[in-house]
Amino acid sequence: MNTDFGLNKHLKSFLYAIWIPAILVILWTIGSNTRVLNNSIFPTPQKLFGAWYEMIISGKYLTHVISSFSRVIKGFFVGSILGITLGTIIGLFSSAKKSTVALIGMLRPIPAIALIPLFILSLGIGETSKVAVIVLGSFWPILINTIAGLSTTDSKLLEVGTIFDKSKRQVLFNIIFPSAAPYIFTGLRLGVSSSWTCVVAAEMIAASSGIGYLISYGREMAQPATLFIGVFSMGLYGLLIELLVINLQKKAIYWIPNSK
Amino acid sequence: MSIEIRNVKKVFPIKNSTIEVLKNVDLKISDGEILSIVGGSGCGKSTLLRIISGLDNATDGEVIIDGKKVDGSSKKDIGVVFQEPRLFPWSTVEKNIEFGITDKLTKEEKKERVKYYIDLVGLTGFEKALPHQLSGGMQQRVNIARSLINEPKALLLDEPFGALDAFTKINLQNEVLKIWEQKKTTLIIVTHDIDEAIYMGNRVVVMSSKPGVVKKEIPVELPRKRNRTGTDFAYIRRKIYKEFFEETEV
Ligand SMILES: Nc1ncnc2c1ncn2[C@@H]1O[C@H](COP(=O)(O)OP(=O)(O)OP(=O)(O)O)[C@@H](O)[C@H]1O
Ligand SMILES: [Mg+2]
Numbered sequence: 001m002n003t004d005f006g007l008n009k010h011l012k013s014f015l016y017a018i019w020i021p022a023i024l025v026i027l028w029t030i031g032s033n034t035r036v037l038n039n040s041i042f043p044t045p046q047k048l049f050g051a052w053y054e055m056i057i058s059g060k061y062l063t064h065v066i067s068s069f070s071r072v073i074k075g076f077f078v079g080s081i082l083g084i085t086l087g088t089i090i091g092l093f094s095s096a097k098k099s100t101v102a103l104i105g106m107l108r109p110i111p112a113i114a115l116i117p118l119f120i121l122s123l124g125i126g127e128t129s130k131v132a133v134i135v136l137g138s139f140w141p142i143l144i145n146t147i148a149g150l151s152t153t154d155s156k157l158l159e160v161g162t163i164f165d166k167s168k169r170q171v172l173f174n175i176i177f178p179s180a181a182p183y184i185f186t187g188l189r190l191g192v193s194s195s196w197t198c199v200v201a202a203e204m205i206a207a208s209s210g211i212g213y214l215i216s217y218g219r220e221m222a223q224p225a226t227l228f229i230g231v232f233s234m235g236l237y238g239l240l241i242e243l244l245v246i247n248l249q250k251k252a253i254y255w256i257p258n259s260k
Numbered sequence: 261m262s263i264e265i266r267n268v269k270k271v272f273p274i275k276n277s278t279i280e281v282l283k284n285v286d287l288k289i290s291d292g293e294i295l296s297i298v299g300g301s302g303c304g305k306s307t308l309l310r311i312i313s314g315l316d317n318a319t320d321g322e323v324i325i326d327g328k329k330v331d332g333s334s335k336k337d338i339g340v341v342f343q344e345p346r347l348f349p350w351s352t353v354e355k356n357i358e359f360g361i362t363d364k365l366t367k368e369e370k371k372e373r374v375k376y377y378i379d380l381v382g383l384t385g386f387e388k389a390l391p392h393q394l395s396g397g398m399q400q401r402v403n404i405a406r407s408l409i410n411e412p413k414a415l416l417l418d419e420p421f422g423a424l425d426a427f428t429k430i431n432l433q434n435e436v437l438k439i440w441e442q443k444k445t446t447l448i449i450v451t452h453d454i455d456e457a458i459y460m461g462n463r464v465v466v467m468s469s470k471p472g473v474v475k476k477e478i479p480v481e482l483p484r485k486r487n488r489t490g491t492d493f494a495y496i497r498r499k500i501y502k503e504f505f506e507e508t509e510v
Contacts, residue, residue, distance in 0.1 A: 156346050159315055163340050164410060165362050174359070178350045255350040255390050 043225045048232075051225035065233070067209040068199050071127070075134025076195040080188060083139045087146025087187075091180070092172075097151070108144070112137035112194070113201045120206055130202040137198035138191035145190070149183025150176060182256060185249045192245055196238050200230075211237075261326055261337070261413040261446045263289040263312060268321035270307055281307050283471035285321070292444035296461030296480075298454060298500065304472030305450040306343055309416045312448070313340050325414075339412030341420045343450075345399035347391040353378065353402050354387040360406035377405040380435055382428065397423045404432065408439060414446035422452065433460060437484070454500050458493060459486050466503045476503050 025045070031037035032044040043051075055061040090096045112133050119129040153176050161171040203212025211233045218227025270282040281304040289295045299305055310316040312323055314330060323330050325338075339360075347356045358374050365373070378384055381401040391399055400423045407415060417436075421429040433456065440447055451457050457464045461480050468475040478499055482492055 156342075156344070157348065160342070160346050160348075160359070162315065163313065163338075164360055164406075166359075175348065178348065181350075255392065257392055 039224075040222070041224055043228060048225050048228050051223075052229050055229065061229075064210055064214055065237070067207075068203065068211045069237075071130055071199050071202075071210065072134060072192075072195045075131045075199070076138045076192055078131070079135040079138030079195070080142050080191060082135070083142030083187065083191065084146050084184065087143045087184075088150055090143075091147040091150025092176075097147070104143075108140055112140075112198050116202055116205050125206050130199070130207065133202045134195045134198045137194040141190035141194055142184070142187040145183045145187025146180065149180030149187075152183075153179050182253050185253060189242070189245045189249065192241055193238065196234070196241060200234050262291045263287075263414060263446065263448070264324040265308075265312065266322050266324065268308070268311060268318045268323065270304065270311065270316075271319045280471040282311075282318075283473050285472070285474055287465065287474060289446060289448060292440075292446055294440060294447040294449065294460055294462050296457035296464045297448065297450045297467060298452065298457045298464060299467030299472070299475075300469050300504075301452075303467045303469030305467060306418055308472070309340065309418055309448065309450060313338050313416055315340075337413045339407045339410045339415040341404050341407045341415065341417040343418040343422075345391070345396075345403040347399055347402055347406075349391050352388050352390060353383055353394070356391070356402050357405045357409055360408075360410040362410060373409055377409045380408070381405045381432065397425065397428065400424065401428070401432070408436075411443065412445070414448070417447065417449045419450055419452060421456065429456075434485075436460070441484075454497060455488055455493075457500070458482075458496050459488060464496075464500060466500060 028037070028042065029045050032039060032042050052061070090100055115136065116129070116133055119132045123129040123132055157175050157179065158171065161175050166174070199210065200212035200215070203210035204216040205212075207213045211230050214230030214233070215227055218224065218230060265285055265287040268282055268285040269280070271278045271280050285308060287295070297305055297308070307316065311318050314323075348359070351359070354374055357377055358370060361370055361373065378387060381404055383398060383401055383405070386394065386398065391402070394402070400420070404417075404420055407417075420436075421432055424432065436447070437460065439445060447460070449457070449460050451460075458480055464478045464480060465474055466476040466478070467473065478496060480496055482490075482496075487493060
């Protein structure tokens with residue numbers, strides 16, 4: 001009875017999530033097959049999925065996906081280590097905060113994507129410059145949220161540490177870091193979405209593989225199907241990554257009831 | 261541990277002005293004594309405890325512990341049961357209580373001690389629960405256990421049993437008294453419950469507000485274990501009530 005209800009609920013929320021995309025697909029199918037939609041821009045679903053299937057069979061698709069993912073993983077890894085480390089230092093020491101507040105305020109509004117040409121000039125057109133964009137893209141949200149998390153520890157809990165005479169190290173690991181964890185996780189979540197956006201942008205400008213490359217290649221070769229494979233993949237993997245991170249977050253921040 | 265409060269004054273800045281929360285508070289608590297403090301909400305009881313424990317500094321005056329003047333940084337071995345539970349939401353009941361241990365103990369010794377105090381506050385079976393899975397009164401009992409396990413020389417309790425039902429309350433009052441009898445811990449108990457103040461204290465201090473001053477000190481010279489329904493008890497209760505009614509009439 002109970003599980004029945006649970007299943008029902010899942011099905012319901014799935015239907016809620018899916019009905020608008022389903023209508024869009026139907027409209028797209030009708031529109032492209034009746035040529036209301038221009039076929040040189042909007043391929044028919046049959047054509048798109050046919051091309052997609054061929055690309056998967058030939059193994060090319062997997063190569064593109066892997067090269068995008070490996071860039072994201074590298075960049076996100078470096079970006080989050082940098083963001084968490086620097087964020088911790090800035091969040092803990094008010095002198096570090098005062099010294100960097102103006103600098104951060106100035107640099108942060110510059111989108112990582114705007115720096116792609118600069119990275120290409122300084123780091124060359126190879127992998128390094130693309131990974132660098134992702135590092136920067138993930139770095140900012142992680143940095144900012146880590147700083148916020150570490151500098152907003154509830155003073156009432158810190159006083160508990162004082163009363164029980166705990167060392168600085170114990171206070172850091174038993175009170176400050178756990179209470180910053182939800183913030184740091186929010187940073188990581190924003191960072192990973194930003195990484196994904198950045199990799200596609202970097203690949204559109206300079207790459208010979210990857211999902212971003214599929215998009216720019218499709219445009220240059222006037223192959224709308226290829227272009228849409230890239231666009232759809234971007235959305236699909238973005239969604240999957242987001243779901244994965246939300247699930248990890250739920251597990252990591254187990255003490256917040258119904259954390260999203 | 262003896263505690264002496266000399267002429268303590270506390271002023272808080274609020275916006276552009278200041279409010280005087282404590283004024284000329286003088287109190288002496290001798291080693292092993294239990295002092296109860298009663299007083300209206302906002303009269304500065306928590307503030308006074310914060311100053312004694314060194315969490316806050318007095319604007320003027322001094323706190324002398326075992327004959328030595330204290331400042332914020334010195335180690336004091338004073339425990340505090342905070343008015344709010346202040347538990348770590350990410351730690352289980354067990355871990356929250358274990359946090360109170362400051363002595364160097366082996367893992368087994370710690371475990372045993374934690375088990376003892378969990379049992380003492382009646383939370384056996386909830387060792388692995390997280391604070392948000394507990395009721396308010398249960399959270400408060402974890403708070404109390406965390407301070408008791410610390411076994412400090414002096415313990416300041418800020419309305420410790422306020423959130424508890426009558427039975428649990430009386431039970432815990434007796435447990436605290438038992439610990440006091442064994443260890444001769446100096447206790448300061450802030451409470452809104454006049455019966456509790458009389459039942460626990462060797463002396464009851466009545467504070468009045470705005471600014472907070474010690475209005476009256478009433479000794480409770482009744483033998484332990486005290487009878488809450490006795491005539492001597494009622495006599496002291498009447499005396500304290502009188503202090504409150506006078507105040508509201510002014
Ligand atoms: N950090 C602070 N800044 C400004 N005012 C404060 C601060 N802490 C306490 N006060 C003020 O001091 C007064 C006394 O507060 P305190 O918490 O000591 O009261 P209390 O006697 O413990 O009251 P209650 O019984 O309700 O707990 C209140 O008027 C409060 O507004
Ligand atoms: Mg208070």
